[in-house]
Amino acid sequence: DQQVKQNSPSLSVQEGRISILNCDYTNSMFDYFLWYKKYPAEGPTFLISISSIKDKNEDGRFTVFLNKSAKHLSLHIVPSQPGDSAVYFCAAPGDTGNQFYFGTGTSLTVIP
Amino acid sequence: EPEVTQTPSHQVTQMGQEVILRCVPISNHLYFYWYRQILGQKVEFLVSFYNNEISEKSEIFDDQFSVERPDGSNFTLKIRSTKLEDSAMYFCASSLSSGTGANQPQHFGDGTRLSIL
Numbered sequence: 001d002q003q004v005k006q007n008s009p010s011l012s013v014q015e016g017r018i019s020i021l022n023c024d025y026t027n028s029m030f031d032y033f034l035w036y037k038k039y040p041a042e043g044p045t046f047l048i049s050i051s052s053i054k055d056k057n058e059d060g061r062f063t064v065f066l067n068k069s070a071k072h073l074s075l076h077i078v079p080s081q082p083g084d085s086a087v088y089f090c091a092a093p094g095d096t097g098n099q100f101y102f103g104t105g106t107s108l109t110v111i112p
Numbered sequence: 113e114p115e116v117t118q119t120p121s122h123q124v125t126q127m128g129q130e131v132i133l134r135c136v137p138i139s140n141h142l143y144f145y146w147y148r149q150i151l152g153q154k155v156e157f158l159v160s161f162y163n164n165e166i167s168e169k170s171e172i173f174d175d176q177f178s179v180e181r182p183d184g185s186n187f188t189l190k191i192r193s194t195k196l197e198d199s200a201m202y203f204c205a206s207s208l209s210s211g212t213g214a215n216q217p218q219h220f221g222d223g224t225r226l227s228i229l
Contacts, residue, residue, distance in 0.1 A: 002154075031213070032213075032215045034217055036220075041222065042222045042223075043116070043118075043203050043205075043220035043221050043222045043223050044155065044203070044220045045220070046217040046218075046219060046220075049215070049217060051215055089155065093214075095212065096167075096168055096211065096212065097210050097211040097212045097213065097214050098143070098145070098160035098167055098168040098210050098211070099157040099160065099168055099170065100145075100147075100157060100218055101157070102147075102154050102155040102156075103154065104153075104154045105154070
């Protein structure tokens with residue numbers, strides 16, 4: 001039962017260009033979404049979040065867009081930098097708010 | 113910036129042995145969690161803990177698993193009799209608040225790689 005899906009396992013982007021990472025979800029009750037970034041041998045690091053009452057949240061180079069009707073969110077990174085190369089996970093808390101459901105991750109490579 | 117710390121970074125254990133994974137959550141956080149990630153798979157929720165008791169657990173968290181907060185700083189995960197399929201990265205997390213509408217991120221440690229031989 002995959003409530004949060006990331007269908008692209010990997011993405012390569014040239015430095016300076018935009019990276020767009022996508023995430024789909026099935027549970028229409030989700031009301032809060034997060035993106036985490038993970039480097040090898042480290043834990044997931046919180047990056048940015050969005051509440052379902054918004055359709056966009058921006059923090060520096062990172063912007064998350066939420067399309068509730070399509071049950072889709074995306075993370076835009078612009079401009080992309082080599083240090084952004086990592087695995088990106090989208091996540092959403094379940095009904096009780098305790099358990100986070102994670103996608104399978106997208107490995108982003110930013111080519112210098 | 114405060115962080116969640118986990119020890120050890122790598123634990124190798126014989127099948128059937130008990131193992132204890134340790135975590136020090138962020139000091140002012142009240143909610144604590146364990147997740148695991150089997151190699152090549154997604155991060156999966158195991159258990160959440162608040163006010164010295166389990167608040168939620170997944171199907172993975174069976175009788176072989178237990179959690180404890182033995183003092184004011186540590187949060188441990190014990191696997192009583194390890195199986196080969198318990199081999200995974202185990203992540204501890206903590207958050208300031210939780211529950212529906214809390215909209216608080218969970219902050220993760222760097223994980224313990226558990227290898228069962």
